[in-house]
Amino acid sequence: MNPILEMAKSRFKAKKVIAVMSAKGGVGKSTIASLIALNLSERQKTALIDLDIYGNSTLKLFGINKLHEVSKEGIEPFLVSNLSIYSIGGLVGDHYVVLPGKDEGNVVESLLGLANVKEDLVVIDTPPGMGEELLTLSRVLDPEIYLVTLPSKLSLKIVKHMLDYLFDLGLKPKMILANMSFLNTTNGRIYPFGELEPVKELGEEFDIRVECLQFDPSIEEFVGRIQDYNGVLKEELARFLICKE
Amino acid sequence: MHEWAIAMSVVSSVEKWALERNAKVKKVLLSIPSLSMLEVEILREAFNVIKKDSKIADAELEVIVRDQNFSCRACGNKFTLKDIRSQLEPILRDFGEENPLHVVPALITTFAKCPKCSSHDFEVDSSIKVEAVEI
Secondary structure (H helix, E strand, O other), rough: OOOHHHHHHHHHHEEEEEEEEOOOOOOOHHHHHHHHHHHHHHOOEEEEEEEOOOOOOOHHHHHHOOOOOOOOEEOOOOOOEEEEEOHHHHHHHOOOOOOOOHHHHHHHHHHHHEEOOOEEEEEEOOOOOOOHHHHHHHHOOOOOEEEEEEOOOOHHHHHHHHHHHHHOOOOOOOOOEEEEEEEEEEOOEEEEOOOHHHHHHHHHHOOEEEEEEEOOHHHHHHHHOOHHHHOOHHHHHHHHHOOOO | OOOHHHHHHHHHHHHHHHHHHHOOOEEEEEEEEHHHOHHHHHHHHHHHHHHOOOOOOOOOOEEEEOOEEEEEOOOEEEEEHHHHHHHHHHHHHHHOOOHHHHHHHHHHHOOOOOOOOOOOOEEOOOEEEEEEEEE
């Protein structure tokens, strides 16, 4: 009997969990996860759990350089207004993380089991790809999935594999978010990855809603203080994700 | 400190197990890795307090502290916690009581290396598990 796994399962049983996933790295998943969580936290208390144990981008996005407090009830969150943030980076500090395969699952299980999450709404920033962390996540939770991708040919090929895999697990994503799909300029709209038809066709093939997000270069200025960002990307996500909930 | 959270997880998972079988639990055998540095007395105290409000109020907790056998996947070297203790001293010093290995023992490969070949790629059972339930 694995008490930590049981604890993780019971902790999240009655909560609404949104998992932000991506088939490959570098598509803006952590930024999207953070903005979704920030949007949701404007309406109700929300938890954001960073399970990307190697990247730990969440803490860098929010400019958090502290360690988690650990209480009788488990790992206590970093608080940013109405948002409670948990990350393995808050345990290891500024140290790289090296984990052989099955230990990845154990670490994810421990973080989910020991994070003292009180909020009913939880956003999880998952690691890219289809590794052990994703298997662990599906052991513990039944999340609503938002799959982030770039609308590039390479990304879409890998996303298709991920969709096949998720469907095999019985998990159908709620939405595909095609990040950096276009850039609005004074000279009109630019499509850095070309036509958006392929990503829309992929959505049709799997019967999943696709939303194409615009690229906002100003977001770079908010790395380390993403909680202060109120630009178009956050607005778009609010429109797609909250108003239609 | 998080021994209380561990004890809570043990009580609730054994209680669930017992309810599914309509069983009366006499003893719970919990196995913890020595590298977790969990305090057995705090675990036992927490278990005894938390169990009072559960269906396993009469259960006794026995804790086994496992000494780990480490096995390097790079060079095949077998070693023990004693062999890497000096590597862990800076973590204990810098992080204090609630150090990462105390909270998540599976992080051991992040902070330690094989003493023979310096690889982080070694295996060890760092899990916390209920080994047996006596009814």
